[in-house]
Amino acid sequence: MKKTTIGIVGYGNLGKGVEVGLKHSVDLELVGIFTRRQPDQLETSSPVYHIDKLVDFKDTIDVLILCGGSQKDIPTQAPKMAELFNTVDTYDNHNEIPTHFEKLDKVARNNNTTAVLSTGWDPGLFSLNRLFAEAILPKGNTYTFWGPGLSQGHSDAVRRVEGVKHAVQYTVPKQEQVDAVKNKKSLDYNKQDAHKRVVFLVLDENADEKKVRESISTMPDYFYGYETEITIIDQATFDRDHTGMPHGGTVMRQGKTTDENTAVYQFGLDLDSNPEFTAAVTIAYARAAGKLAKEKQYGAKTVFDIAPSYLSPKDPKELRKELL
């Protein structure tokens, strides 16, 4: 069987995750990585091309995986590339997803391409589980807990505080709240009170520790109003314990099947590497995009619109026999 050919656009953590993840999929083949940098600057054994050359690959790449950022890259890149290619992205600005969808859908329909958006785990697998849980248990409440996991945005914010040399911020769900939902107890949930923010940082020489702590705790939007724990560590400890990108979380729904009986629906992820797992999800949806385009199912698609069998390299008959 002919393999589905893949192009990677962007070579940050996500792009690297896709590159390595593709090696686990025998039905997919990496054609090249496309970058805005000088191609020879990338340390990789895969073929690398300047992004300006992308158009030359119109007939040799089945699906492009867009690995740029949601703030600046995807909103402009995705609609443009969907003119020529089937695409998959990990656009994660929840509020703007409907707009992103409409834009992509128009371009993809006009150009007979398939554009799968907002894959990954949130949006992505978490969204899917919110949908399944709510559709099956209409009478109930859904709870999302993020972490324990590294928050890139919050880590950056701490690093910008004067006196901070290195820093990481972990979002940690409050275990007693997670347990309450699991144990069928009622919970007055709000996102802010359900999570702690745990900071580990290395101080600059001569930094004012008290001032650093205060600057972090009172930072609006990021930390103010959250339970925040700040631990000062030395460089060696930082290098040893805090250079990974772990993440994960849980989506749960407590639903009533009758007044007497409760059902708890639970989906969880525990990831040593957030970008590698996000890449793994994206790869499965790239496979789906390839199949959908072959069937002329054009337009924008979210994880809600794609039948699960499209994600697997196995054919429907194998799936029924082995996994149902």
Next chain:
Amino acid sequence: MKKTTIGIVGYGNLGKGVEVGLKHSVDLELVGIFTRRQPDQLETSSPVYHIDKLVDFKDTIDVLILCGGSQKDIPTQAPKMAELFNTVDTYDNHNEIPTHFEKLDKVARNNNTTAVLSTGWDPGLFSLNRLFAEAILPKGNTYTFWGPGLSQGHSDAVRRVEGVKHAVQYTVPKQEQVDAVKNKKSLDYNKQDAHKRVVFLVLDENADEKKVRESISTMPDYFYGYETEITIIDQATFDRDHTGMPHGGTVMRQGKTTDENTAVYQFGLDLDSNPEFTAAVTIAYARAAGKLAKEKQYGAKTVFDIAPSYLSPKDPKELRKELL
């Protein structure tokens, strides 16, 4: 909007679960319950008809939910009813699913109906999660743990032992094995060693306890080779603690995103009432069957073939805005 009209075939635990569950879905409407018994024997305020009258409802019922047993009812009932109706079933004989699919698919395609098979949670939601997890993490192992939960078949087997008055059997996964997978440890899994069988029973007067215990522990297929715990209780304890039908379980996959990094994918259910939750899943797939038939997507479908959005009463735009 016109509601999707539903018929229930069979009025055991599952049929009762569907009847009560439909009350939570504003877009679905129960037309009637169809039974082989005399209709006036059923204790319910819903309309009840003899199953021989079913054909009269060909034009008024959009989807039939088949609530009979997988051993004797579904294999013959489903293909026959799919000649006239869109159907959903909970056929759970895993080995025979491919045959059931082929039979149903032929009938449904010939008659322009949609037949959704093997919904529920295993097969059903557990199958879906086995597929998602394997497609996303190709390099890894999937583990299924069933329970803690009441096993109907094993309870019946214990009840047939001489000297046993009442009995229940719970299947209980070994927590240390569940924890090993969660904690990213390697596990040499087999279904038999991963579960305990826990029996609570009330003895007949003058029963030989030793003989009862031995008959159970050595029963081939059901208990022999399993770690089995048998507890003798009195009637009052039995009536107080062991008349529900709880169940649940966990599907987990430990996958490697790179040689260094592991991801744990976890899906779990904790159900006070197994038949009520199975009914709830089936209802969501009945909604899907109604939509698929309207779009002329005829033939047999499994949970793998149905895009998640079909399960929800919300339209795709609402779903993107609220749940993605």
